[in-house]
Amino acid sequence: MIFQDLKLIEPITKALKEEGYTTPTPIQAKAIPIILEKRDLLGCAQTGTGKTAAFAIPMLQLLQEFKDGRQERRHIRALILTPTRELAIQIGESFAAYGRHMQVKHTVIFGGVGQKPQTDALQKGIDVLIATPGRLLDLINQGFVKLNQLEFFVLDEADRMLDMGFVHDVKKVIKLLPAKRQSLFFSATMPPAIVSLANTILTNPAKVEVTPVSSTADTIRQSLYYVDKSDKNSLLLHILEDQTIATALVFTRTKHGADKVVKVLRKAGVSSEAIHGNKSQTARQNALKNFKSQTTRVLVATDIAARGIDVDDLTHVINYEIPNIPETYVHRIGRTGRAGAKGIAFSFCDRDERVFLKDIHKLIAKNIPVVNDHPYSLR
CATH class of the missing domain: 3.40.50.300 (P-loop containing nucleotide triphosphate hydrolases)
Structure with a gap:
């Protein structure tokens, strides 16, 4: 299989070609068609399997398809919640790379730095918000972030969220989301606490599981x-x-x-x-x-x-x-x-x-x- 087989729009296939991508990883090949069908997805996949592209590429396509030419002020249509600043930045770089030929705007927010550049970006209007839980709730409480028109939600690295003590913050965010949305949930492991959390987020999800690349070539x-x-x-x-x-x-x-x-x-x-x-x-x-x-x-x-x-x-x-x-x-x-x-x-x-x-x-x-x-x- 090659990326052209996944029915992706031309701005995305052009960007993927520029990035040197030709063949999707197993999780990309499995997840992209499911997400494009607008179904919820439960993914068991570790970092290193190509997971970010598996959700970023189809989300960009759906966001572009639903724009319908209207020029009203942008509002947050997609939220990706991730546990660490490093992962948030990495996801932001991926959205920039795959969406470089599109009109979909994104920004990344996380704690430990001054909030003004982040709030300035939010006030200009964005389509996609990539955030860590603490800073997100802080900016919601200050009135800079409104999620009432959200269409897509991704919870990434869910088990790390639990390990880092973010589960209560995650649950607070989930309560603020519209009931009608497409949700994607990714975790490297699926202990009972993660399964329970997934059940509160997803509706009749498709399940995708892939193992990480573990072997090194003998050569x-x-x-x-x-x-x-x-x-x-x-x-x-x-x-x-x-x-x-x-x-x-x-x-x-x-x-x-x-x-x-x-x-x-x-x-x-x-x-x-x-x-x-x-x-x-x-x-x-x-x-x-x-x-x-x-x-x-x-x-x-x-x-x-x-x-x-x-x-x-x-x-x-x-x-x-x-x-x-x-x-x-x-x-x-x-x-x-x-x-x-x-x-x-x-x-x-x-x-x-x-x-x-x-x-x-x-x-x-x-x-x-x-x-x-x-x-x-x-x-």
Whole structure:
């Protein structure tokens, strides 16, 4: 199956092509047709399975279809509730990417920062609101958010909501929603408390369950380097002294981090470019083109921007930072060792990141071999 088989409108298929998407993941293939039929959905799916696109793509299509050309002031038609700031930002970036050729407006709100930029965006009028529970309730109480005309509701990462103590806030939000709406509920696990919560939200839902990507290709040679955080730049330059590494895709956790690594590499004379959400589409496409042609030796990317990167003969992936979501590790190193070719994946781990390794080892069902013989080994 390819995305064209899912009866998506042209602005979306154009955006997906620009993102490098061709084949939907299992959850996307199952969920998109159900959501387009305007049915409620209960999804058991972990982060790393392509879940965000599974609900963002069909929601954008339905929102576009229902616009019917009227120019009245925008009101909130869709709410995505998610437990963390990082997930909210990631979902916002996905809506921006898939909806870039559409007139659907969105904004992201979360706590821990000043509210004025968020309230300014709300007052201009939006179609889609992506929010964490605490800040959402705060802005509802202040009168900045009204949900009385809501048509779509997504509760994402429901089990994490419970783990983080958000269940009472979630229930308060649900009470404010119109009874007539389309609701989508996603959780990695389905303990009784989650099933009970789902029953209060959904009406005769379709059920979709997918397992996360857990296996790494046998053709990829994985290595783990324990290193102090302050020595990661030096270790990266040390590894890149090996001129047999024609190209390397380096992953950082943040956009700012990607830019900092590029600055270090360029200062050392290593041709490199960054690719992340703050870059324009043209800049991202040019960076990828230069990398594929080996004009640029190192491409430094965040996970969001790296979606859809498919480079033939890429031999090396370097995790400058260990991902906090284990499935992300599998996706990252899977950029090399494609189609039976051999690949090499290096991962840099500082003291604070060791906690993430346990989940990665559990997911891939083996331990990554450790390299101790390097100049910056963490003792």
